[in-house]
Amino acid sequence: MTSDAPEHSFATLDLSAQLLQGVEALGYTQLTPVQAQALPAILEGRDVIAQAPTGSGKTAAFGLGVLSRVDAGRIQTQALVLCPTRELADQVGRQLRKLALGIPNLKLSVLCGGMPLAPQLASLATHDPQVVVGTPGRIQELLRKKALHLRGVHTLVLDEADRMLDMGFEDQIREIVGKLPVDRQGLMFSATFPEGIRALAGAMLRNPVQVTVASSESPTRIRQLFYQVEPGRKTPLLAALLLQFRPESCVVFCNMRRDTEEVVESLAHYGFTALALHGDMEQRDRDEILLRFANRSCSVLVASDVAARGLDVEDLAAVVNYELPTDADTYVHRIGRTGRA
Structure with missing residues (x-):
């Protein structure tokens, strides 16, 4: 499929009045290209593999598919959405809850690592959620503790599947998939299609409908500058560039956790309010840092790719x-954050 399909209204889809209530509450009217191409097949129960960039509307695409098949009257986990990071899982969970506001008695649980285990175990012991959104490590842990039951799952979603493989989650994903019923619907969304994704799709999906949606943003809309500099001069140059361009908000990407902390310390010497964000932090600390960055009390966020996955900041200037x-795909994903609006 190509991405030049005409836009359609949500009203043209076979959605229940309950789901249309959620769509209306979110202010959605026209389908995005990925929704127009993927949703009809998803609602028919077909397996789908979709290549779609962040911000293309993919969460609503698989979310409406998931919720259309859930029976809130049946106290059993019926849908599982796997995400690479806590931030993305929280984001997906919030959007699914909004889409499901017209469905009474629906329990949706977000189950991620880095959060205390005891409250999650207590919630699962009360009764099974109909929809689970989570990260592979924590889902695997809850399965091994026999606290999470997936024998009733009829829809599996892998969101940002390429990033999950990059982060080393393939073994966990395969173990989790092995616990699911064979007769299920599989939906895979990925920004890129490396060989590992194709292999995973071959093992998990049955005769999938393939959807490809290019980014709607023209790459020329983003101004790219390159500076060649000696390693020891990188931080002074970074400070000089921030002083020259004075972006309201800026994300600085490092490849290693220790580098994020070193850059923050160096920028502090130059008078900048900078904070580090990396995968080893407790969730409450990450949440506080993201809040400070979003409300502009901190203007520079120094992040690793893992921590920034799922980061959704409006009007990111630089x-x-x-x-x-x-790899080139990660580069495009990084710089594309300035073109999301």
């Missing part, structure tokens, strides 16, 4: 690659 990533 992205700095303090270190170049190891």
Whole structure:
């Protein structure tokens, strides 16, 4: 399929009045290209593999598919959405809850690592959620503790599947998938299609409908500048560039956790309010840092790719690659954050 399909109204889809209530509450009217191409097949129960960039409307696409098949009267987990990071899982969980506001008695649980285990175990012991959104490590842990039951799952979603493989989650994903019923619907969304994704799709999906949606943003809309500098001069140059361009908000990407902290310390010497964001932090600390960055009390966020996955900041003025990533796809994903609006 190509991405030049005409836009359609949500009203043209076979959606229940309950789901249309959620669509209306979110202010959605026209389908985005990925929704127009993927949703009809998803609602028919077909497996789908979709290549779609962040911000293309993919969460609503698989969310409406998931919720259309859930029976809120049946106290059993019926849909599982796997995400690479806590931030993305929280984001997906919030959007699914909004879409499901017209469905009474629906329990949706977000189950991620980095959060206390005891409250999650207590919630699952009360009764099974109909929809689970989570990260592979925590889902695997809850399955091994026999606290999470997936024998009733009829829809599996892998969101940002390429990033999950990059982060080393393939074994966990395969173990989780092995616990699911064979007769299920599989939906896979990925910004890129490396060989590992194709292999995983071959093992998990049955005769999938393939959807490809190019980014709606023209790359020329983003101004890219390159500076060649000695390693020891990188931080002074970074400070000088921030003083010259004075972006209201800026994300500086590093490849290693320790580098994020070193850059923050160096920028502090130059008078900048900068904060580090990396995967080893407790969730409450990450949430506080993201809140401070979003409300502009901190203007520079120095982040690793893992921590920034799922980061959704409006009107991001600048992205700095303090270190170049190891592959082109990650580079495009990083700099594309300035073009999301």
